[in-house]
Amino acid sequence: MLNKQLIALEQKLGRSILNKIDEPFIQEQGVELWIKRDDLLHPVISGNKWRKLKYILNHALSLKTHKIISMGGAYSNHLHALAYTGQMLGIKTQGLIRGEQPEVVNPTLSDLFSWGMEGSFVSRSEYRQLRTYKAYDSLPDIQSGEYWLPEGGAMDLALQGVAELVDELDLDYDVLCVPCGTATTLAGIISAVSEETQVLGFSALKGAGFLSAEVSQ
Ligand SMILES: *Cc1c(COP(=O)(O)O)cnc(C)c1O
16 A cells, blocks of 8 residues: 555656657667656655665655665765655655765755755765675664665565656657666566567776676676
8 A cells, every 4th residue: 555645646647758859860770769757756755766775665654764875876866866765755754975075056955955865975985894784773773763765665565666657658669778777677678578579788987797696696
């Protein structure tokens, strides 16, 4: 059962439509290219961020969570979406942010703080250590009522939300392409497509070979 607050939030989201990209260079290849406009869902909780957070937030709300703690870089869209959603749902949020506190606060951080997220800057080695905590209660020293959300929302519950994106694709397709940060979205898509569908992930980071193991896991 989806929490009432989340049902209300979801009802206010925009529609993620399918657009055909009609460019001569694509037609010449004898293929059709469509883009799923998940970015239209919401200006802040946009795209895959809502998909990934939906069932995680539902779980957190069912546990009467009063604070969600997560991690990300200083430009993290994941923390950005979490801070905003937390404020909407009346749940406190804390972001463990990679690296030194920058001298000039960038627009992402400025938004996070204005939406009430508590920010803590952590060293790169601490940040790597945080990546090893994968369950909602696995963060050392976590208090009751607090919920740990791994980087990029990489939890099983995220896959369930991403699968809904796949269900909405009401046309025939052979290949699905998706950009990857933590590759949680990619994992969710793979979990939901038919066996004949090829899924291609394009990493935004260099040297992201390690992502293959994460996705398999
Ligand atoms: C977060 C984000 C991604 C990466 O999503 P992952 O599930 O971490 O791979 C890709 N594109 C945009 C625009 C994003 O905000």
